[in-house]
Amino acid sequence: MGRNSLQSFLVFLDELAYQCNITLQQSDILDFLNEEKYDLAVIDAFNPCALLVVEKLGLPFIAFFPGLFLNARRVRMTGPVSYVPVFGSELTDRMDFFGRLKNTFMYLGSGVVDSMMDERFQKVIEEHFPGDSRPSIDDLHLKAELWLYNIDFTIEFPRPLLPNVQYIGGLLAKPAKPVTADLEDFISASGDLGFIVVTLGSMLSSLPDLEFLKEMNDGFSKIPQKVIWRYEKKRWPKDVSVAHNVRLVDWLSQNDLLGYPKVRLLVTHGGMNSLQEAVYHGVPVVGIPLFGDQYENLVRIKAKNMGTFIPPGQMKAENFAKTLQEIIENSGYKTAAMKQSVIMRSRPFPPDQQLLGWVEHIIRSGGGGHLRPYSYQQPWYQQLLLDVILFIFSCVALIIYIIVKVIRFLIHLLCSRKKQKQN
Known part of the structure; x- marks a missing residue:
């Protein structure tokens, strides 16, 4: 914050x-x-x-x-x-x-x-x-x-x-490997609704802001999908009940989960490696940028129509849940993600x-x-062509000066002849 x-x-x-x-x-x-x-x-x-x-x-x-x-x-x-x-x-x-x-x-x-x-x-x-x-x-x-x-x-x-x-x-995006047996059981229970992967990067394994955490947790409770959330269990506040559809894990294999057929969405801080794995597997994104390049990264994801982002200061449960549902249910986001996936995978x-x-x-x-x-x-003035511009400007100025002098001379000459005729 x-x-x-x-x-x-x-x-x-x-x-x-x-x-x-x-x-x-x-x-x-x-x-x-x-x-x-x-x-x-x-x-x-x-x-x-x-x-x-x-x-x-x-x-x-x-x-x-x-x-x-x-x-x-x-x-x-x-x-x-x-x-x-x-x-x-x-x-x-x-x-x-x-x-x-x-x-x-x-x-x-x-x-x-x-x-x-x-x-x-x-x-x-x-x-x-x-x-x-x-x-x-x-x-x-x-x-x-x-x-x-x-x-x-x-x-x-x-x-x-x-x-x-x-x-x-x-470099880190690659074909998915099978997930662990306990996660397999949890994912299977999601049915056709699928599941969401949530991780805010290796630097932030838990959220120090209690209100922010509550809003995220309440937002997840309002959607029908299962949620696999990387969060250190020992740091979860004791007075906050984990949403009924959320599974907390201390660590997760993000690439493998994103390659699972039932994955519907990645909720991420917007780190570059996470986004590239999402692109590789064609998974839409909802970002929560925290610092550094994450805002800029997610601007690009939104511009590619692969998802959207919510600044931390605007995190409210109702809006968060609505945004998650919009990205999951609007097939345009999945189509755009799959298009980018084809582009990445087909590089020469x-x-x-x-x-x-x-x-x-x-x-x-x-x-x-x-x-x-x-x-x-090259020195900076050569790179900016300032010496060339100065030379051209000087030449143009000199030409204009000569033209003006010639015109003034001709005018003076004509005026002199006119006076002689009159005399």
Whole structure:
């Protein structure tokens, strides 16, 4: 509740910077890694500290990013703001005038936000890198041999990509395995009505907000389907009775349950892996976004007509139950989900093959320099063609100046001749 603000994220980055400083102080571990003589590092580039660690080790690296292209500006992968929504805008690729206006202002402000993020690591850089070779977080993004994104265009909106950017979303989505015997019995009791899978991600195994929990529980009690809800039983409030159709489990195999024929819906926080598994199995979604990229992810699910989402502050039992029933009973959502499933499953190359193939390619070719555009080496004014614009403007201004001077001269000449005739 209320933790999705920029200020909260900056506080989170302060914590990552604090941990990064401790990490870079572990000289024995860094020395050990140096002695191993690795050819290549594969890092999770969401945490800027990973970039600083590989820079300290002097290793070439492949950067993996866990979700949407939210760092596209840093990778010089910015697309036209007329149809590529900026992260945080909660816009789709089909914007009206005011949507494009909002997107433009957010794009202009994104550089300021990135600078605020980088400031959190400035003291770490000053402490652990000598003054003549201090890197910047922004420049380190451009040193990656390759960028791999955990995203797929069944969810993300189409946009231009650079050769050194590949998407490998759906690594965890795969054909379902049989569920456990006790869950099989519970699902069988649902009959033709089927069941719902509920999980709010690995980071939130229980809900600390009692009223929020009650509204969700009451909402489930108003629908006829069975509900399998991942929730730590020991943390369930003793004064709240679990709804009659709900089965609490401490852990569940989400991919296997989503592949079960009787599944009707996934209720999720909107994490990227959960959504990709839902797409793979063609399961509609009702999202409850909590923080991070979850709002943006679910905007895309709604735009693809695979489901909808309810912000936490709007969670009320009646509306929740009504939304669940609408998504289950309206066949259009299931049809859209199955369409996206066909698209994902029919990709020419599975994501695991893409991942291995690209890593091997980078190693064999001695790096990804042939994939990186020359723009990485250009100063900003050349990338924006400001020098060209200035030259053209100067030429046009000079031509206009000459034309005006010639016209004034001709006018003066004609006036002089006219006076001579009169005299």
